[in-house]
Amino acid sequence: MNILDLGSGHLSRRGLLKGGAIGAAGLAGAALIGCGSDDDNPGATATSSGGGGGGTASPTPTPQVSDIKRGGTLLVDSGEPNPNVLNFGFNIRNRPIQHSVWEQLIGLTEDYQIRPVLAETFEANADSSAVHIVLRQGVEFHNGRPLTADDVAYSIDFFSNAESSGQLKGPLSQGISEVKVADNRTLDIIFNGPRPALADMFCLTRIVDRDTARNIPDMKDLVGTGPFKFTSYTPDVGYRLEANENYWQEGLPYLDAIEGKPYADVAARELAIRSGELHWADGMSYARVAALRSDANVKAVTRGKAGMNYLGLVVNKAPFDDVRVRRAASLAIDRQRLSDEFAEGVVAGTTLPWPPESPAYHADQDFPAGVAYDPDTAAALIEEAGAAGTQITIQAGAGDQEAATLGQYLQDDLNAVGLPTELVILEASVAVEQIRDRTVQSNAWLAVHGFANYAHPGSMVNAAQQYTVPNPSHFEDTDYEQLLDRMQSAALGSSELAEMVTEFNQRLTWDNAWILGLVSSEQYRVMHASLKGDEGGNLSVAKGAFSEWWLDA
């Protein structure tokens, strides 16, 4: 299972690994944990002796209180919500609701320290095989019921079953051996072994109200502890969230309400943002971002690399059953051109599934230092492998216009080195299904892999299905499988993990080359200039989503 969201909106570059991109067939990713206390919440402590990292949270840029204007209704658009995945998937369209209605036990600070949210204490034992949690006092659900340890136990169970699930369903359902509720505020969670990445799953697991959680897909009764209460949803019209007057963080939220207004037409959406009729929009294309950057009334922000557009190669079919041809394909791709033309200069070429801030990222293994554009060597390798003239078919989902465009650039590059390439556009769900079921009919497929705010590199490589074994590429290697296992259990910050990550990168980009990174994927949010308070990047686990935003109008 993959992680897609967490952090959908740390808007500063310092937002580090906050993730959340999801593409047409997006698969997910990884990062880093830490521990510590949060200066914003005096009295709260959160410690972890397991997962690595330590220290105190760095302060998030906070606006002057005198500047803040209270009240108003924030108008947002991230598309029509999808109730079918509201309770588990971190679908881009559900973010404003998910981040406003529900909260997690812990979040992460800007520098990846654990930040207590609903947990007052979050303390892992020495080998990260158990965690002791004390809940914050006085937290109530929107229906007035107090938050208890039983709700946490229920949420863990809820997100572990097949129907609701969670992005870390695997670790949640397989890794936890016992949940001991001591009293209303205290519980211990015991794992069946060391879990260096245990904080990851709690950063992603929202605490739901046990009386209403099953009704979430009906979109009528969404109850959490977050800064905004769900009040209504009308399909194809929008939804409304109102400020939670009993919110546990005193003085928050600043806004009176949030209204979701799905603009179906991109041109209308852009005009609405520019005119201030809409304050915030998610999921803008690179072309629109490039166009909007020139408008003084609009801020286009990103928290940096949040994913990677990639070309997956099916290695049990000719010609990609020969690693020389896979390497040749990678060398044949002009990633600089993809960045300049396809992405309009908004994002950069890349071959690594890690953002630069990740401990797993090594610039010397990424484009251009790692795998440069070298069509001559590519052609020679193809000739040497006897694959010149072999027909390649790349498939992409019909719902992803950008993938179709990207595919045309790849066609051009691969044709030029002697691999005649055809681009096949499949019905979107068919494309996704073939990747999920590992039944890709073509030689290769195009998709986007979104990272999340994982703290531990082992989490991502063991979660995103293009890296796990089995995978849609049918790449299998015993040593590689063992590497994945070892990465998962290696302590964060250890030299062993650093070596393993380097080996993983080397295998991915050159030695085995089954997933070819193309260009970064970044989650741009565009917002009207009147929207303030987003400077620290609040739509993430690090901060209460939208709760610290206000309208300067």
Place this chain on the structure above:
Amino acid sequence: MGRYVVRRLIEAVPVLVLASLLVFSLLHFIPGDPASALADPEATQEEVQALRERLGLDRPVLVQLKNWWLSLLQGDLGDSFRTGRPVSEMIRINALPTLELATVSYMLTLTLGISFGVMAGVKVRSAWDWGVSLSTVVFIAIPNFVFGVVLLWLLAFTFGWLPIGGRVAIWDDPVAGIKTLILPALTLGLTQAAVLARYTRTAVSQVTQQQYVMTARAKGLAERVVVVRHVLKNSLIPTITLSGLQVASILTGSVVIERVFSRPGLGRVVVDSVQARDIPTIQGTLLVLVSVFILVNLIADLLYGVVDPRIRLES
């Protein structure tokens, strides 16, 4: 007349059954799995299967068809895969905005199309005729979604006279309601009015050359009387035929226009449901739209008889 109407309504039943069967078949036999389309892309096979079971998609297609028809007979259109709401509720919520838009657009179509067409047809080859012909060609040639975006940019964004998107119910706030209706209704109505104007112009110009019109003029009747009493009535048959068909054009046009102007409505529901493979909603909504179309055509057929006694007598 009553028997005619009853007969036509009975004839509509097999049409509806066939239409529903066609829609059902198309939706079930095109490639792709609705559960996969609805689930998150990174969902596991088990999660997709759980969703499939929850939505009843794991049952044989014929069983699904039988269940749907049985529910339909009980007035139950099922629940939307996409929103979890009853389809009848979604239709109820969205029918009014579409009806509102379609009615205003249709009134614009009839008013502008017939009046400009008659004026051009009565004064063939005049400057007025050339002007109407040229402008109708322009309106027909420009796709309505492009026209809509241009209007948005000009009247809503640049001048700020009108809102860019959304809908306010007229009974909640009449001024705001009308403001949100102007641009989509203009976009939809002007394109259809251009088509109607051209047909009307041709029909009127042909009738004005008939001997009975010349006779009327020779009798010294005022031009207004000649046009209204003799020309207009006799040139209305093709206009009525076309204007009946234009109801369907407006309803299908609303699919695009509701998206451009971010208005709720049946057209938007259909498109969003198709994208999400929301089978119950597509089936239910199309069934309603087909029923409306059958009804409008029946009304058009009845109007023939009102306008032309020969048709009434023959039927």
